[in-house]
Amino acid sequence: MNKLSKKTEYALMALKLFNDIDLESKGLKPRSRNILRLTVSAQDIAEQTHAPYDVISRVLQVLSSRGILKAEYGLFGGYQLSKNLNDVTVHELIDALESSTDLAKCLSSENDCELSSKCTIVTPITQLNLKVQNFYKSITLHEVLHV
Amino acid sequence: MNKLSKKTEYALMALKLFNDIDLESKGLKPRSRNILRLTVSAQDIAEQTHAPYDVISRVLQVLSSRGILKAEYGLFGGYQLSKNLNDVTVHELIDALESSTDLAKCLSSENDCELSSKCTIVTPITQLNLKVQNFYKSITLHEVLHV
């Protein structure tokens, strides 16, 4: 535990890919930019990241539902960045793809831990949780991917 | 994922307990301190934390092997704090009880990910990992438990 899931890793790979494409396109002359197709299909992404199609496809759907990517149906459809990665934090990514952003299960609303009332560490864990979340909110994906 | 394991939670509960005992004992007059028994058995801790004996017993053994607790065999034996919690970081706790402190499986030495050479996000994940670890190293258990 205390690890990122494969899904989040795949997301990072995909986002790095989109980001690289974005950077390339910025080096082009204005006219060429319109010709360049910026959307990439889930299948292409699966190939380039070596991730299983079904899984990364889900990941892309989630990123799309969160407004980080933009999806297009049909032939020549696919995904493209819809946000500047400077404006997306690691916390947002975790929130999108991990089961929850909380550091412990007992902190989630549907907590079934019958001890919660007599638990001695609710407050400590809540405070630590807050610190961790603020930490992840302070790191942008741009920071993470531009190294 | 991205959560603390039950083991780590149990450890926090136990350490809070030890810490509270420590605080109480400091309120006593010097003479009484010698009379007060500061070691607590795994069984007592299991009862007070409502954790399964076998599990918390293992946790205590680990904390003991890391020098955070001190163990005593035999009748009236048990565990007691052997370090000031100001000197123990959250990172140390995670290192002791989680499978690893790394943010991703691909970072561990016995990594079986066959992509590692062509993986596009090794560097980003390594850097993020470093940040997270430094963050956890900056928080002491004293900070966490005294809220």
Place this chain on the structure above:
DNA sequence: CAATATACGACAAATTTTGACGTATATTGA
């Protein structure tokens, strides 16, 4: 309307965590 692509429900496989049992070792006190 055929080809291509996203969207999503359901479920099987794999992995990891959690907890239980049995046994060995060490210490204390009668």
Place this chain on the structure above:
DNA sequence: TCAATATACGTCAAAATTTGTCGTATATTG
């Protein structure tokens, strides 16, 4: 010395979670 108590630790079963697969519905393009 021996019985009681407590830590130490190997092994393994149960439970939970993650990861990956299949099938099908919906949307867009030419």
